[in-house]
Amino acid sequence: xxxxxxxFLSGSGPRxxxxxxxxxxxxxxxxxxxxxxxxxRSRSLWAELFARWRLAExxxxxxxxxxxxxxxxGAPVCRGADFALSLSHSGPYIAVAVGxxxxxxxxxxxxxxxxxxxxxxxxxxEAALLRALPEDARARxxxxxxxxxxxxxxxxxxxLSGGLETVDCLALCEAARDGxxxxxxxxxxxxxxxxVASVVAERRALPEKARFFTLxxxxxxxxxxxxxxxxxxxxxxxxxxR
Numbered sequence: 001x002x003x004x005x006x007x008f009l010s011g012s013g014p015r016x017x018x019x020x021x022x023x024x025x026x027x028x029x030x031x032x033x034x035x036x037x038x039x040x041r042s043r044s045l046w047a048e049l050f051a052r053w054r055l056a057e058x059x060x061x062x063x064x065x066x067x068x069x070x071x072x073x074g075a076p077v078c079r080g081a082d083f084a085l086s087l088s089h090s091g092p093y094i095a096v097a098v099g100x101x102x103x104x105x106x107x108x109x110x111x112x113x114x115x116x117x118x119x120x121x122x123x124x125x126e127a128a129l130l131r132a133l134p135e136d137a138r139a140r141x142x143x144x145x146x147x148x149x150x151x152x153x154x155x156x157x158x159x160l161s162g163g164l165e166t167v168d169c170l171a172l173c174e175a176a177r178d179g180x181x182x183x184x185x186x187x188x189x190x191x192x193x194x195x196v197a198s199v200v201a202e203r204r205a206l207p208e209k210a211r212f213f214t215l216x217x218x219x220x221x222x223x224x225x226x227x228x229x230x231x232x233x234x235x236x237x238x239x240x241x242r
Contacts, residue, residue, distance in 0.1 A: 002084075002099030003058065004199055004207035006107070006191060007050045007228065008214050009042060009092040014226055017045040023223040024048050025068065039092075046215065047094045049223055051076065051087050054096050058083060063222065075157055086154050088197070095197045103201035104155030106147040110194030113142035121149075121164040129170075129241060140196060141241060145169045147198035148186045155184070155200045172200060173241055179203050187236045209233040 014020065015038070021029050028048045035041045048068055055078050056063040067079040076087050086097040091109030118127045126145055133141055149167040153159055172186035179185050185203040188196060189210040199207055213228040221227040 002097045002101065002103040002199060002201050002205050002207050003054065004105065004189070004197070004210040005050075005054050005096045005098070006189075006197060006210050006212050006234070007046060007094040007096075008192065008212065009046060009094070010214050014215060014217055015042075017041050020045060020049065020223050020226055023063075028068075043089050043092075043094065047087060047089050050094050050213075050228070051078075051085060051096045051098075053222055053228065054098050055083055055085065058098055071157070075154065075159070086151070086199075088150070088154075091195065093191060093195050093197070097199050097201070097207070099201070099205055101202060101205040102155060103199055103205060104151040104153065105197065105199050106150035106154065107191070107195060107197040108143045108147050110139060110143065110196075113139045118142060118145075123165060123168060126169055140190070140194065143196040144188045144198065144237065144241065147188065147196050148172055148200060151186065151198045151200040152184075170241060175203055176206060189234045190237055191234065207236075209235060 017032055024045055032041050032045050035044060052063045052066045055066045069077050071077055076085050078085050083098050084102045086103050086105040088095045088106045090107050093107045095105050095107035097103040097105035118130050130138055130142055148169040149164045152167040175183040175185035176187050181204040183203050185206055186198055186200045187206045188198040191197055212231045212234055216229050217225045
């Protein structure tokens with residue numbers, strides 16, 4: 001079973017990435033230094049450090065013993081731990097799926113759903129489903145569908161070039177309820193402030209909860225004085241998209 005872990009970069013966490021850059025890879029340090037916006041720099045840094053920490057915890061090694069790299073399509077791969085990894089970030093959220101079996105993860109912060117995007121990239125039955133929903137429910141359903149699509153394309157390692165419209169979200173959700181153990185399936189989680197995250201994997205590997213962490217400074221930090229505080233786990237969404 002894959003572990004789903006979400007880091008929420010709240011305003012009470014470390015504001016500057018500078019003290020923590022030495023804990024990141026040289027490649028990540030270079031990326032962070034090129035970014036201008038403080039939020040982008042922090043998100044880029046902690047995406048790597050959070051993923052390395054979760055990999056290290058599961059593998060029983062130190063975070064410094066785990067190295068992250070990218071394949072030819074930009075997908076993250078890990079060295080130093082025999083685990084599959086998928087990583088996503090949006091706004092203040094960083095989502096990581098880690099396990100012995102492949103999984104794809106995507107997270108999206110809440111914003112206005114786009115009817116034009118749904119018409120262009122969603123399957124006809126998915127776009128029709130959105131049109132039938134009341135406005136207050138449409139945004140979460142939109143981003144639930146969107147995150148499932150991106151997570152599925154990360155699972156297949158095709159990326160967006162594989163085509164969002166090729167992913168049948170409704171079939172993946174149905175497989176999570178009553179599919180075979182090895183059927184490809186999807187599960188989603190509601191995050192604070194209206195964000196949504198989804199995982200796509202074989203049904204038997206889908207996580208039963210999302211572990212939820214915030215970033216804090218203090219004694220006994222994992223990276224210098226910075227560490228991760230675990231909160232209440234988040235259950236999967238259970239409402240039927242149909």
